[in-house]
Amino acid sequence: MNMQITKILNNNVVVVIDDQQREKVVMGRGIGFQKRPSERINSSGIEKEYALSSHELNGRLSELLSHMPLEVMATCDRIISLAQERLGKLQDSIYISLTDHCQFAIKRFQQNVLLPNPLLWDIQRLYPKEFQLGEEALTIIDKRLGVQLPER
Template sequence: MKIFKILNNNVVTVIENKQEKVIMGRGIAFRADVGDVIDETKIQKIFLLSNYSDADRIISLLQTIPLEYLQLADAILKEAKASLDIDADIIFISLSDHIKGIVDRARKGIQLRNPLLPDIRRFYIKEFEFGLEAVNMINQTFDVQLTEDEAAFIALHLLTNTEDKETSEDIAYQMTEIIHEIIQVVSDFYQQQYNENSVNYYRFIMHLRLFAQRLLAHQTYSSADEDELLVALKRKYQKAYQCAEKVREFIKKKYAYDITDEELLYLTIHINRLNQN
């Protein structure tokens, strides 16, 4: 196999049987050039880009995710195969990116509360157990102290990526409409169009998919007084928070759905990241 593209020192792509494949391994591209033969003893994982409908964004994500996160996600999914009916390759990249995000937050001392935790623990027992196992592996690997809230986030992330296959065309259409409407509100507020191939746009869309699912399922969560993190975000990311409030007003008016402070917090974080230069 010869290198087709070099994404970073640890990830390259090859063309084999007219299909582009991602090859992962520590130092696999170190001092290598396009066209060089790959040292097959360094290969740790291979997967097809054709498994993804958004291959360009997957390549962009791979360039930003360190190898240790890819390795851990692969190990977690291997553990999950025995108990869960999942397409490990489909969720591999998104789980790697998700793990990187929660470890980054933990190292900054940020622990987000998951308002869905009670329902996920109750209704998605196997997925929640998977989340707990994943959190344990993340804690041991990166020396952090993630909570059950993060286990629920991981379970929900897994559900989003596996249940799409069974989503009806009507629900899929409604979700798409909601996502489009929110993007339009944000775009109008900032007076700009976004690069749909950017990593931050991709992450924002993934968040909106989760939000749209909750909206259509009429899942609302009452919140107590604003927690310290939301208060801090209101000060630090004023414009993003104002935009999130615009989204809240729009959703309330059209769908009679109340976005809670917890939802507003996550929305603010994603809007701010989307608009970072």
């Protein structure tokens, strides 16, 4: 499938229009390198694509991805896939909210800014499946990014 580039966010992330005229955000190593809007790309270089339900969400995701390392986004995508396996269908906005949350949690950790979670006890008891998933997400972040975020 060929896609036409509408916007280049960085070397690894571009916004495209597919053959069915749907706007998507696609990722892949170097997919936007030396490309220009209106050029066509082949889907073989695409590692991940996002077609969100609303134009507004696509715009917010595009903005977020333009400033995020590919490894962080790929890690968040793995966590979201795991969450979908365990919890079922999730809202499209999870791509924005979780990715943004992880990115800033990693930045705060790297700057030695630790924020306690005053709701930790409540979350553990009221949402045990989600809490367990969060613990697994911490392990995924550690293994993929080498960042050991605290439970807090």
